Amino acid sequence: MRGVCTRSGSLSAADFYASAIYFSQRWNETNSDFPNWVWIPCSRLGAISEDEGYLVLEKIKLQTERNDSNLELNNCDSCANDELTDEATLVDVHSHDAHLYDLHIAYSFTYKVPVLYFRGYKSDGCHLSLDEIKEELPSHSVEILQKSKWTFMTQEEHPYLNTPWYTLHPCGTGDWMKLLLSSTSYGDKASLIQYLPAWLSVIGQTVGLRVPLELYSPS
Amino acid sequence: MEEEATKYIWEGAIPLQIKLHESEITSFPPPPPLMILGLRIGYLPLLVPPLKAHFSSTLPPGTDNVWFDYKGLPLKWYIPTGVLFDLLCAEPERPWNLTVHFRGSPGDVLTPCEGEESVKWSYINSLKEAAYVINGNCKNVMNMSQADQYDLWQSLLKGNMEGYLKISSKLKLGPFGEDSLPSEESEIVASSRPSRIPVRLYIRSVGEEIVDIEDAPIIDSWDKISYINRPFEIYKEEGGYVSLKQALKSLLPETFNTNSSQEESSTNVKDPNAPDFEDDNAKLRLVRVQGIEPDMDIPFFWLANCLRNPEFYLHICVFISKQPKLR
Numbered sequence: 001m002r003g004v005c006t007r008s009g010s011l012s013a014a015d016f017y018a019s020a021i022y023f024s025q026r027w028n029e030t031n032s033d034f035p036n037w038v039w040i041p042c043s044r045l046g047a048i049s050e051d052e053g054y055l056v057l058e059k060i061k062l063q064t065e066r067n068d069s070n071l072e073l074n075n076c077d078s079c080a081n082d083e084l085t086d087e088a089t090l091v092d093v094h095s096h097d098a099h100l101y102d103l104h105i106a107y108s109f110t111y112k113v114p115v116l117y118f119r120g121y122k123s124d125g126c127h128l129s130l131d132e133i134k135e136e137l138p139s140h141s142v143e144i145l146q147k148s149k150w151t152f153m154t155q156e157e158h159p160y161l162n163t164p165w166y167t168l169h170p171c172g173t174g175d176w177m178k179l180l181l182s183s184t185s186y187g188d189k190a191s192l193i194q195y196l197p198a199w200l201s202v203i204g205q206t207v208g209l210r211v212p213l214e215l216y217s218p219s
Numbered sequence: 220m221e222e223e224a225t226k227y228i229w230e231g232a233i234p235l236q237i238k239l240h241e242s243e244i245t246s247f248p249p250p251p252p253l254m255i256l257g258l259r260i261g262y263l264p265l266l267v268p269p270l271k272a273h274f275s276s277t278l279p280p281g282t283d284n285v286w287f288d289y290k291g292l293p294l295k296w297y298i299p300t301g302v303l304f305d306l307l308c309a310e311p312e313r314p315w316n317l318t319v320h321f322r323g324s325p326g327d328v329l330t331p332c333e334g335e336e337s338v339k340w341s342y343i344n345s346l347k348e349a350a351y352v353i354n355g356n357c358k359n360v361m362n363m364s365q366a367d368q369y370d371l372w373q374s375l376l377k378g379n380m381e382g383y384l385k386i387s388s389k390l391k392l393g394p395f396g397e398d399s400l401p402s403e404e405s406e407i408v409a410s411s412r413p414s415r416i417p418v419r420l421y422i423r424s425v426g427e428e429i430v431d432i433e434d435a436p437i438i439d440s441w442d443k444i445s446y447i448n449r450p451f452e453i454y455k456e457e458g459g460y461v462s463l464k465q466a467l468k469s470l471l472p473e474t475f476n477t478n479s480s481q482e483e484s485s486t487n488v489k490d491p492n493a494p495d496f497e498d499d500n501a502k503l504r505l506v507r508v509q510g511i512e513p514d515m516d517i518p519f520f521w522l523a524n525c526l527r528n529p530e531f532y533l534h535i536c537v538f539i540s541k542q543p544k545l546r
Binding site: 008044045046047109110111127154155156157159162163164171 | 327501539
């Protein structure tokens, strides 16, 4: 099967599938506190695909500025002045007011890399707007966002569901994955199985998703 | 021949009859619909200025949030008008009757459109994507000067083909397939990278019992349409003549898998013994590109060069019927 392109930082659709399955298994083994990543096969015209689909992780709490700052609320003088906090957030963030996120990972046939799609909800089920999400992101993400809004985070249609999702644009992914892969011993096809964990180690930081270190050790 | 084809595409337009949604009419008598031509290569939100001028006196107070529907189906504004028409009107409707709304865009279904800027961004993004497909990078688009980007967009807005071609030719994004034709040179430079053509496929499934495609039921949800944004790839050593039929088979391997051999279905496009469509799981009922139903044996590269949209994507609308299983 052609398409092994660690030199370009990309991978084939078949390699994406293999890496996705491997990654979700390792996640489920090393991360019992979190929900599982689930592979959803693409269903098209009544035929369910054997190897095309996407990974989903739904209704999770991310490690966001908001969640972190609320853990320190007991001795935080600025909380009262913080526009983001209101009466409801002065209680345990793990109760009714946590913002929840759905994360999906799909394959881009154009750029031959994984792409992250995500959306956030308030506790009442209302979708978070882009501005509300930006307020929650780790601060370095926000910096990059401010410098180039269009090339970093955009709202686009999910490739398999007919709904708008936020996405981190994939056109630069190949470049930084090339750097990441070249600094490791990943070079042969068997090691491409590690592509997704490697990719998520970077992407996860931009949305506050913590990936357990154990996931990177062999199973 | 290709120049004629380009001219045909740029001049192509759909006669539209656009009425304002009744919930937004505050005057009596209600305003008449606006009759306007929509460029095939254009996008519906670009018609907002004349629509706004026509309907503004009757609109309720509030901020504009424009969207369109066809028989209740909210229309995806980033799909070129001609493609929407070819896909949604099994029987071409002239004029095409659409409804415009200025309030309450369904945010759970449609990505928001904030006017011309959104369309322009979507367009440039598609152009970048096409460049990536063709060249393996989007440097040429990213490096366009501000002036060129502006002129390119203005040319598209106004349907100015000459202005557009002047700038787009600098991007060196075509013609497709030249490097895959057999020649001494190409064999010397043959690389492991395949030739890729940007393609967007829109597939509608029509029941077997529908004899005349024109009787196909109206689409009431985008879930009934499969959208595939995937480059057509061909490796040079396999190169040469690839028909439209073969290209569609390779883009839709699961749909057109034969009952017998699964392995042949993926990249073996030049096999003269390739099974005919009729043996497969699905039967091709209709293929439309720029309002034309092309012959299935047409060389795919030639079709792509002649009928592609200005952002270098070839949009193909396909109507299929699923075959009943024999076993």
